Structures are given as structure tokens and as C-alpha cells.
Amino acid sequence: MRNAIPVLVLGRLSSSLVTLFLVSLVIFAITSMLPGDTAQLILGQFATPDQVAALRTELGLDQPALLRYWHWLSGFMTGNLGMSASNGVSVTQLMSDRLPNSLLLAAITTAISVPLALIMGITAAMRRGGAVDRVLNLVTLSMVAVPEFLVATLAVLLFAVKLDWLPALSYVSTVESFGDFMKIYAMPVLTLCCVLIAQMARMTRAALIDQLDSAYVEMARLKGVPPMRRVLRHALPNAVGPIANAVALSLSYLLGGVIIVETIFNYPGIASLMVDAVSNRDLALVQACAMLFCSAYLVLVMMADLCAILSNPRLRNR
Amino acid sequence: MNEFRAMTHPRTNSRRRVTTGSRLPVASPARRNRPRLHLIRWVGLGLFGFWVLVAIFGPMLAPHPMSAFVSDEIYGGASTANLLGTDYMGRDMLSRILTGARYTVGLAIIAALLSSLIGAGFGMLTVLLPRWIEECIRRVFDTLISIPSKMMALVMVSAFGTSIPLLILAAVLSYAPGAFRIAHSMATNLATLEYVQVARTRGEGKLYIAAFEIMPNMIQSVLTDMGMRFVFIVLLLSGMSFLGLGVQPPAADLGSLVRENIGGLSQGALAVIAPALAIGTLTIGANLLIDSLSTSRGSQKE
Numbered sequence: 001m002r003n004a005i006p007v008l009v010l011g012r013l014s015s016s017l018v019t020l021f022l023v024s025l026v027i028f029a030i031t032s033m034l035p036g037d038t039a040q041l042i043l044g045q046f047a048t049p050d051q052v053a054a055l056r057t058e059l060g061l062d063q064p065a066l067l068r069y070w071h072w073l074s075g076f077m078t079g080n081l082g083m084s085a086s087n088g089v090s091v092t093q094l095m096s097d098r099l100p101n102s103l104l105l106a107a108i109t110t111a112i113s114v115p116l117a118l119i120m121g122i123t124a125a126m127r128r129g130g131a132v133d134r135v136l137n138l139v140t141l142s143m144v145a146v147p148e149f150l151v152a153t154l155a156v157l158l159f160a161v162k163l164d165w166l167p168a169l170s171y172v173s174t175v176e177s178f179g180d181f182m183k184i185y186a187m188p189v190l191t192l193c194c195v196l197i198a199q200m201a202r203m204t205r206a207a208l209i210d211q212l213d214s215a216y217v218e219m220a221r222l223k224g225v226p227p228m229r230r231v232l233r234h235a236l237p238n239a240v241g242p243i244a245n246a247v248a249l250s251l252s253y254l255l256g257g258v259i260i261v262e263t264i265f266n267y268p269g270i271a272s273l274m275v276d277a278v279s280n281r282d283l284a285l286v287q288a289c290a291m292l293f294c295s296a297y298l299v300l301v302m303m304a305d306l307c308a309i310l311s312n313p314r315l316r317n318r
Numbered sequence: 319m320n321e322f323r324a325m326t327h328p329r330t331n332s333r334r335r336v337t338t339g340s341r342l343p344v345a346s347p348a349r350r351n352r353p354r355l356h357l358i359r360w361v362g363l364g365l366f367g368f369w370v371l372v373a374i375f376g377p378m379l380a381p382h383p384m385s386a387f388v389s390d391e392i393y394g395g396a397s398t399a400n401l402l403g404t405d406y407m408g409r410d411m412l413s414r415i416l417t418g419a420r421y422t423v424g425l426a427i428i429a430a431l432l433s434s435l436i437g438a439g440f441g442m443l444t445v446l447l448p449r450w451i452e453e454c455i456r457r458v459f460d461t462l463i464s465i466p467s468k469m470m471a472l473v474m475v476s477a478f479g480t481s482i483p484l485l486i487l488a489a490v491l492s493y494a495p496g497a498f499r500i501a502h503s504m505a506t507n508l509a510t511l512e513y514v515q516v517a518r519t520r521g522e523g524k525l526y527i528a529a530f531e532i533m534p535n536m537i538q539s540v541l542t543d544m545g546m547r548f549v550f551i552v553l554l555l556s557g558m559s560f561l562g563l564g565v566q567p568p569a570a571d572l573g574s575l576v577r578e579n580i581g582g583l584s585q586g587a588l589a590v591i592a593p594a595l596a597i598g599t600l601t602i603g604a605n606l607l608i609d610s611l612s613t614s615r616g617s618q619k620e
Contacts, residue, residue, distance in 0.1 A: 019460065019461060019464050020464075022457070022461040022464075023461055023464050023465055025461075026461060026462070026465065027465070027473055030473050030474055030477050031473060031476065031477045032477075033477065033478075138358065138606075141358075141605060141606060141609055142602045142605070142606070144605065145549055145553070145598075145601040145602045145604070145605035146598050146601065146602065147553050147556055147557060147560075147573075147594070147597050147598060147601065148557070149557070149560050149573075149576055149594060150594040150595065150597060150598040153576070153580075153583060153590060153591060153594045154591075154594075156583055156584075157583065157586055157591065160584070161583070161584060161585070161586045162586070252466070255466050255468075255469075256466055256467065256468045256557075259468050259472075259557070259561070260557055260560065260561070263560075263561055264560075264580075274472060275472070275561050275563075277476065278472045278473075278475055278476040278561075278563060279562065279563065281476055281479075282476075283476060283477065286472065286473060286476040287473075290465075290469050290472065290473045293466060293469050294464065294465055294466070294469060297464065297465075297466050297469075298464055301464070
């Protein structure tokens, strides 16, 4: 049993890989169920049948689906994601231009939301049933159900229209000082944080309360350990795993949230690239972006599971 | 993975917590049994019920046809003629919201019903099917659950173009797996209980066991779960419409109303705030209602 952790971790990694493979199959299947349409789409409805046929051969659309899937998949391994149909630039190029912007937005949001959410969640768990907990419960319960564009609209209305502190649109190219930086990121980050913090705080509270309900905390209470110490020294160390799990799972929400936020604030990130690609029906770009998002999602979920595995003392102390 | 989709952490009210929770008396019985004012529940029910009524009767109550140009003023403010102002083409906003709510609520209810029917149906039946079929079905749903719902919808729209049946299909493909997972784990537990064994020994058929032994014991949880899915599907579909990839003009759901009037945001137009608030109140109301129902059911068992 000494090897329990490596075995579990490896098992989890390989199951993620299998899932990613299956996900790629699903994405490819959906996007290539209409084999004739792609060429027609690119050329428009006035193309002659000859042109369409020529483009189909050029794109390899006349090959059987399984072979095309193989080419597509091997393209991923080598970083050759094909050409974007709408503007003729390679997909890799387009994506690598946009990816750092999205990662920066995600990093700032994470750096702000995680500490706040942990504080809120832990406070609520410590004051369970009290006024603070009830208010936080109501607020977070409402916030998790709010669509991003409502938060974004209200934020623009308040900070850009009424108070005139911030510009309504984001342009990353004009960063010159810290003030510019704040102006650009304040509202997208605020919007993303709202829902993320609510989600994370709720899960943190639940994870900690799970520990507070256990027998050893009751024991500590019976032997007279003061409440603060009971939470911070007894329950919290044991809740680290579940809380890390909750944080990683909540962060996967970011993947859905950025799509709306990048669009509404004109933020030049990977999600707005994908939305444009969907509008233009640029399938190669959509496939690549979807794979990127799904992999990111799988990685976050896997990290959540790994946190749970690694922090389980029953496995660690064997 | 499903925790991501459940709005409240599923373990919050798990059976384990309810039965092994603190054994210390938290309050005297008299105080514990005091009838509580379910403020959150009534607020939730009020908001949710209001939007359901609007979805049913809204189009009949609308003062103007949804696409009638009633005013020369675009992004007009509230007035006696147009209670919620006018939109970017001078159409009456109140009428458009009253009509649009039907799409938002209706599509989400259909998709949530289908998700739960498919998810819970498979979840229940797989327990009774041979092992290898169960594994295959589980693998399929596990794969689908690993694709974030917005990704699924975007990929499908990019391939087939947007239409209402496609949006419903995308929502069902995204949210049925979660329903399946929850129903499956519940049904697995229920299938090991004595009364199911008794029914099996009695020689009952699989369908009978599923319909009369297992289902009645999980229907409440399935319904709560369906409510949760409803909220997510409203958010997904209005998000898609907001991106311009959902319900297409001339029809408009609340998400499309936000999108088409977003140009008025810089002047603080009511036309963009009203539909956004409408979606917010609908989803918040539904979420408050579901949470209060599921929490109180949990505490009844205590």
C-alpha cells in the first residue's frame, strides 16, 4: 500500500487522457457531420460546383471521416492546427496572439477571488446560523444565479456612465501606467469575480462545515477548546483538501464566464476569438478553441481530484 | 465534476451530513419546532411564479405587438405610454419583454424537462441493465459532462447554425449527463435496499421495479435537480442569445433583448437594463426557491 498515491494519481491522469480523447472525438464528430457544407460555407452560395469540389479536395474533405479525424488529431500533437477559413492565417498564430491576454485576465481574477472567497467561506462556516452567515448565504445564493451580462451591464452603468471612472470598453494595447492597467481590467475582473467568489465561498463553507460536523471537532468542543482555535487548528487543516478541491472546481467556471465577459468588454482574448469564429463558422478555429477550453476544464477538474487524493491523510500516512 | 454544475455544493445537504451531523442539541425542541418564516422561499416563489405567469399570459397582456414601432424616440426612458421605455428601433420594451419571457422560460423548461427525463430515466434503468451496457452508457455521459455547456452550444451552433431545436438539443446534451450522474448514484443505492430485493424475488419485471420501487423514492431529488438544471439552462440560453448565437430575430428572448439594445448602455438606457434584470430576477428567484426547498427537506429528516 506504500504506492497508493502514485497509483491513484497515475490512474487519474490516464483517465483524464482517455476522457480528453473521447471529447476530441465528440467535438470532431459534431463539427464534421456535414462534410459537404464546409467548402460551400467558405465559398458562399454563389460558388460553382467545380470550385466547391476543388476546395473540398484541397481541404481533404473527400477523404473518409476516420482519416480526417486522424489527420486532425495528429495535427494537434504537432501544433499544426490548420488554417483559419475566414482570414487565411494559421490557427496556431491566431490563438497564440490571444492566449496570453486571456491567461492574464484569468490570473488576475484568480488572485483576487480566491483569498476573498476563502475569507468569506471560512467566516460563514465559523458563524454558522448567525446573522453574518445568513446574509452571506443569501448574497452568494443570489450571485451564483446571476448572468454575467447583468453584472457587466450594471458595472458599466455605475462606473462608466454614472461615475465616469472607467472606460466602458477594454483595449489592452494602451497600457502605459498602472492606472491604465486598472482602468482596463477593473470591470472585466469585477464581473468575473462576482459569480466566482460566490460559488467558491459556498463550496468552501460546505467543505469546512463538513469537518466541523465531525466527531473530532465535537470532541475538541467537549474538552473546552475555544471556537476560534477549534476552527483554525482542528478543522481547517483537515479541510484544506476539500477546499482546494472546491477552488479548482469553481475556477472551471471561469471558462464559461470569460466567453461573455470578453465579448461584452471587447477584450481581445481567446474566448472572443472563439465567439467570432462561431459567428463566421470558421470550423478549424472553433475546433481548436473548443479543444483548448475542454482541456483546460479537464485539467482543473483533474487538479481538484488530485487535491482530494493528495490531502487524504489516510493515503498519505500509509 | 458535477459539483461544478450544482449551484450549491451537493454535499451541503447530503444524507451523510444529515444523519451524522452534530448530536449536540442545538436548541430546545420547542425552539427548534417553532414555525419558521420562510422568507427566502416566499421571495423565490414570488419571483419565479411571477415569471412563469408572465411566460404564460405575457403575450396576451402586452400593450403593443412585439415588433410594432410605437415611438420615434429610440432608447426612450420610462413614460406613461411606454412603461419600460423604447428599444433601439423605437419599439415598446414592456411588450417585448412580456413576449420574450415566453422564449426564455419556455425553452428552459422544455430543455430541463428533457434533460431530467433522459438523465434520470437512463440513471434508473442502467442499474437494472447488464453491467457492460451500464459501463458504456456511463462512459458516454462522462464524456459529455467533460465538455463545458457553453462549449457544447458554441461548437454545435458553429457546425449547424443556430435554431431553437438545436439550442434545446445542446442544452440537453450538456445537462442530461449531470442529471444522469445524480440519478444513477441514487438508484444504485436504492437498488441494494431490501424492498427492491423483495420485489426482485417476487419475480417483478425490471420496468416494474424501476417505476414502482425505485422511482417514487428518488422523484423528489430528481425534481430538485431539475430545478437546478432549469436555472443553468436559462443562463446558458440567454448567454447564447446575448452572444447573438441563440434565438434569432424577429423572435427574441430576454438574452437577445439585452444584446440588441447593448448600444444604449453608454446612455444608461432602460432598454438594456430591464431585460438583464428580468433574467437576473428569474434565475435568482428559481435558485432561492430550490435551495430553500432542498434545505428544508434535508432538515426534516433530522
